[in-house]
Amino acid sequence: MRRQLLTAAAVIVLAATATACNGDGTDPAADASASADKSPAAQGNGGQGGGQDKGQGQDKGQGQDKGQGGDAHAVGGKLTLKGKKAGEQLDVTLKGFADPAHSDNKFNKPSAGKRFVAAQFELVNTGTVAYSDSPSSGAKVIDEQGQSFTQTMGGVTEGPKFPVTVNLAQGAKALGWVVFSVPEGSKTAKVQFTMDGGFANETGEWTLKK
Structure with a gap:
């Protein structure tokens, strides 16, 4: 037991x-x-791509309206330009180009071997300050050989010229023609416009149809 x-x-x-x-x-x-405790911690996306802003890239053509053939640098195209002073900005449209242009005064004819051409611009003050300028002084015509021509005196039947001085409040606009005298055999190729009587840093350029 x-x-x-x-x-x-x-x-x-x-x-x-x-x-x-x-x-x-x-x-x-x-x-x-x-x-x-030995299991790997959750990885998630590990901040993948963190700190990288892809952004939108450059807005090509920003402030531009298309002209002939869908090109902002053709007749009818609008370009946004800045002046020398802070807040100065214009939307500049090449509304038309006359080649040849016709004098509105029988006593004001082109010199021998020359002809008149004219460009019509629309200027809209899109800046933050009032703008005062002599627009005709900032316009040029360039021919196929690279020769440039500035304004000449006299008016044309295509329409009124700009006055000597244009004063634009914010949002105001002005429309006028600028007349040029070019050699009879010269083929016009481009039109340019620069604010502040031609002394600003930005220049708008439009290519004329051949």
Whole structure:
């Protein structure tokens, strides 16, 4: 009887020990916790592309309206130009070009071997300050050989010229012709306009149809 009791006790002790050690001497809960700690942290997008603004790129043709053939640098095209002073800005449109242009005064004819041509500009003050200028002084015609011609005196039947001085409040506009005298055989190629009587840093240029 005594031997049977001892054997039973031994069996109970061994069973308890096996349960506590789970057969390998590790705690299941602790093992699970350790495995969780070793898992890689979530990567997400890792800030992929962070700090990079793609933006919109340059707005080619910004402030430009298309003229002939869908070109802002053709007759009918509008270009935005800045003056020398802060806040000075004009939308300049080459509205028309007459070649030849016709004198409105029989006493004011082109010199021998010359002819009149004329460019019509529309100026709109889109700046933040009032603008005063002599627009005709800032206009040029360039021929295919690269020769440039400035304004000449006299009017044309195509329409009224700009006055000597044009004063434009914000949002105001002016329309007028500028007359040029060019050689009879010269082929006009381009028209240019520069604010501040031709002394501003930006020049608008329009190409004439051949």
